[in-house]
Amino acid sequence: MKRIKMLFTLALAFAGMSAFAQDFSDPRYAKWGDTPEERRENILNSSFLKEEIVNHKYDRAAGYLQKLLAKCPSVSENIYANGIKLYKQKINRAQTLDEKNVYVDSLLMLYDLRLQYFGSHPKRGKDYILERKAREYLTYKDSDREGIRKAFEAAIAAQVEKTGTADPEVVAIYFKNLCDDYTNDVVDAMTVVNAYDANSKYFENLTPDKQEYKDQFETCFGLSGAANCDNIQEIFSKKLAEDPENETLMAQAISLMMKAKCDNDFFFHVGEKYYAKKPTSDTAMLLAEAYQNQRNFDKANEYLRKALDKETDNAMRETIFVRIGILEMAAEKYAQAVEALRQARDLNPENGYVYYFLAQCYVQGSRSCAGISKDATYWVAYDMLQHAIPLLSGDEDTVNNARSLASSYRTVFPTAEECFFNELEEGSTYTLDCGFASGISTKVRYRAQ
Numbered sequence: 001m002k003r004i005k006m007l008f009t010l011a012l013a014f015a016g017m018s019a020f021a022q023d024f025s026d027p028r029y030a031k032w033g034d035t036p037e038e039r040r041e042n043i044l045n046s047s048f049l050k051e052e053i054v055n056h057k058y059d060r061a062a063g064y065l066q067k068l069l070a071k072c073p074s075v076s077e078n079i080y081a082n083g084i085k086l087y088k089q090k091i092n093r094a095q096t097l098d099e100k101n102v103y104v105d106s107l108l109m110l111y112d113l114r115l116q117y118f119g120s121h122p123k124r125g126k127d128y129i130l131e132r133k134a135r136e137y138l139t140y141k142d143s144d145r146e147g148i149r150k151a152f153e154a155a156i157a158a159q160v161e162k163t164g165t166a167d168p169e170v171v172a173i174y175f176k177n178l179c180d181d182y183t184n185d186v187v188d189a190m191t192v193v194n195a196y197d198a199n200s201k202y203f204e205n206l207t208p209d210k211q212e213y214k215d216q217f218e219t220c221f222g223l224s225g226a227a228n229c230d231n232i233q234e235i236f237s238k239k240l241a242e243d244p245e246n247e248t249l250m251a252q253a254i255s256l257m258m259k260a261k262c263d264n265d266f267f268f269h270v271g272e273k274y275y276a277k278k279p280t281s282d283t284a285m286l287l288a289e290a291y292q293n294q295r296n297f298d299k300a301n302e303y304l305r306k307a308l309d310k311e312t313d314n315a316m317r318e319t320i321f322v323r324i325g326i327l328e329m330a331a332e333k334y335a336q337a338v339e340a341l342r343q344a345r346d347l348n349p350e351n352g353y354v355y356y357f358l359a360q361c362y363v364q365g366s367r368s369c370a371g372i373s374k375d376a377t378y379w380v381a382y383d384m385l386q387h388a389i390p391l392l393s394g395d396e397d398t399v400n401n402a403r404s405l406a407s408s409y410r411t412v413f414p415t416a417e418e419c420f421f422n423e424l425e426e427g428s429t430y431t432l433d434c435g436f437a438s439g440i441s442t443k444v445r446y447r448a449q
Contacts, residue, residue: 031075042072049082053089061086073117077124080114091140104140108133127162130155131170138177145186148177156199166202168213175199175217179224192226197235204248218252222259229262237266250274258286263294275303281311288323297331318347325357334364338436352391356402359384363409365436372422373434375414379442380432382409413447 022029024036024043032039045064052061065086068079087107094100111133119126134151141147152174159166178195181187196217203214221227236253243249250270257267267290275283284307291300301324308320321344328337338361345354359381366377385406392399416426424430424444431441 032072038071042068042075046076046079049079049086053082053086056089058086058090058093062090069113073113077114077118077121080110080118083110107136107140111136125162127155127158130158131167134170134174138173145177145181149174149181152177166199168203168206168210168217171199171202172213172216172220176220179220179226182224182226189226189228189231192221192224193231193235196221196227197239200252218255222256227256227260229257229260229264229267232256232260232262233264233266236270240270245277247274247277250277254283254286258290261293263290275306279306279310281307281316284310285320292327297327301327301331314347318344318351321347322351322353322357325354325361329357329361334361334436337361338365350391352388352395353398355384355388356392356398359388359405359409362435362437367435369432369434372414372418372424373432375412375418376430376432376442376444377435377437378409378412379430379445380437380440382406382413383442385409410448413445416446419444419446 022040024032024039029036029039029043032042045067049061049064049068052058052064061082065079065083068075069083073079084107087103087110090103091100091107094103111129115126115129115133118124119129121128130151134148134155137144137151138148152170155170156166156174159170175195178187178192182189182192199217203217206214232253236249236256239249240246240253251274253270254267254274257270268287271283271287271290275287284303288300288303288307291297291303304320304324304327308317308324311317311320321340325337325341325344328334328340338358341354341358341361344351345358348354362377362381362384366374369377385402389399389402389406392402414422414424419426426444426446428444429441430444432438
């Protein structure tokens with residue numbers, strides 16, 4: 001490494017010697033100063049600035065930088081590029097907080113000067129400079145929350161001014177910090193809501209590699225707490241009044257309201273309208289879940305069945321059938337529940353929830369039975385639970401409940417005496433002839449005495 005630095009120093013020294021040999025009265029050097037002597041000095045100072053940074057001589061480098069800024073601040077972008085490197089190193093080596101803050105202010109001042117002299121650069125102009133300043137502000141002045149917001153707002157505005165849109169990554173960083181400020185009571189909810197409203201348009205029609213920034217943006221808003229149902233309705237009711245057929249707006253509103261667990265009239269109005277325009281399984285499932293949370297089981301069931309009509313993936317159809325079965329049980333429509341659960345079982349015989357819920361349905365169906373047939377239903381229900389338990393591994397709550405139900409079902413098995421009077425021997429086969437379990441065969445077992 002020392003050898004490399006030595007070679008670099010020699011190269012710069014040679015460049016310096018060459019500079020003395022140049023004719024600085026040539027007009028091509030005019031930007032470096034008014035006289036040949038000034039031009040020579042400024043060119044050498046630029047070389048020495050870079051050299052001292054490479055050699056970690058930051059105090060000496062700072063001296064050359066100040067001379068360049070005083071005498072020829074508009075001559076080259078490299079002055080600022082090297083100056084930024086210099087002050088980042090000085091910040092990292094600062095011994096006190098006050099010293100560090102002085103260097104941070106100097107770093108940010110360099111961006112302001114670069115903006116003044118190179119803001120119109122076609123590639124690295126105002127938008128480029130302000131974006132980098134905003135990132136530096138966040139890195140080095142993270143406690144100045146207002147300053148961070150203003151720096152990013154200026155960067156976003158510059159990007160929009162140049163291209164008509166903003167970099168979604170920059171907007172996502174800005175918005176995350178804004179949501180953090182709301183969490184820490186630095187800004188109010190409407191500041192977040194208004195920022196979401198103003199910046200959401202920059203996430204439309206993104207390429208796949210930029211999609212993560214939209215996800216971050218939406219997640220921050222959803223988790224901020226500012227995205228409550230009233231605020232979401234205030235934003236999207238206005239937008240949809242202006243553009244009532246905009247499917248993208250509807251989808252955004254539904255997604256945010258689902259995250260906020262909204263179940264107001266506005267949610268169902270937008271959701272059903274969106275489904276009418278775009279009747280997909282996913283949208284139907286969202287509406288079904290919302291209606292289920294509202295305990296409107298009929299509407300939830302309606303949309304689950306609509307989802308089923310649109311769904312082609314068998315794994316998803318299995319899930320929908322189970323959910324329909326649960327809803328039908330909640331509505332005490334056990335025959336329909338059994339039908340749905342059996343269809344789920346046909347799609348996946350290893351789904352433990354099917355047997356868990358079928359057992360409970362069979363017990364409910366025993367009300368239509370009498371005598372030994374009614375009691376024998378508990379044999380089938382017990383068998384179902386024993387089949388379900390190993391398939392439910394990983395869901396300890398349901399496993400424990402299944403075991404508890406199985407234990408309670410054993411307590412109502414027929415007694416040995418009841419089986420004797422019905423000419424049933426323990427271990428023999430018995431086929432039910434009533435209820436939802438009709439036609440299912442099981443083994444005779446006596447109630448424990």
